[in-house]
Amino acid sequence: MEPDIKQLLEANLELSRENNEMLKKIRNAQRMAQIYRILYWIVIIGASYGAYYFVQPYIGGVFDMYNSSSELLQQQKAGLNSGAVPDLKSVQGILNGLQK
Numbered sequence: 001m002e003p004d005i006k007q008l009l010e011a012n013l014e015l016s017r018e019n020n021e022m023l024k025k026i027r028n029a030q031r032m033a034q035i036y037r038i039l040y041w042i043v044i045i046g047a048s049y050g051a052y053y054f055v056q057p058y059i060g061g062v063f064d065m066y067n068s069s070s071e072l073l074q075q076q077k078a079g080l081n082s083g084a085v086p087d088l089k090s091v092q093g094i095l096n097g098l099q100k
Helices: 003-081 088-099
Strands: none
Touching: none
16 A cells, blocks of 8 residues: 555544544533433423412412402492492401401
């Protein structure tokens, strides 16, 4: 084999090995990036669920208060539409319902 061709083949082989090492490093970096991205989203979703779990009793209380006050106000509207004047007990009931 001619020395020039042999030298070119060896240089080509060396470049191929360097390229192979770089490609392996790039592939490993992509895998790690994908793993970190998955962990990132798991943390985000877990934190969202945890926050909802923590706040859910307060949200339920707000909805219960809204529903009870809405029912009381509907009862008062029905009483006012019939021409009756609300007495002190019914007003006190509305205020007690809002304080819960």
